[in-house]
Amino acid sequence: MRRRLLDFLACPNCKHFPLKLEVFHEEVVDEFIERPEKPLCERWCAYTQSKPSNPDLCVECMRLEVMSGELICEKCGAKYKIEAGVPRMVKPGE
Numbered sequence: 001m002r003r004r005l006l007d008f009l010a011c012p013n014c015k016h017f018p019l020k021l022e023v024f025h026e027e028v029v030d031e032f033i034e035r036p037e038k039p040l041c042e043r044w045c046a047y048t049q050s051k052p053s054n055p056d057l058c059v060e061c062m063r064l065e066v067m068s069g070e071l072i073c074e075k076c077g078a079k080y081k082i083e084a085g086v087p088r089m090v091k092p093g094e
Helices: 003-007 056-063
Strands: 020-028 064-072 079-081
Touching: 003 064
Parallel strands: none
Antiparallel strands: 020 064, 064 079
16 A cells, blocks of 8 residues: 555544554555655645655655555544555444
């Protein structure tokens, strides 16, 4: 999973945005992107855990693939696992 995905995800349980990312394991991918003129993320930068501001960080961020971790909703406390690079966005109890 790329961190950029967090610019689009909200908690399926309560619709809270943004979700907090806790990385257990990530890998560097051999992908080169040029420095964008403005940040790729529009609402939330999961690389800095803040509003997007520095397009230089996009190059570093897009080279990382989160392979395992958790997405955490700080409003309702729901946790969603990331396994083999795929976020498991199922409501708690389902």
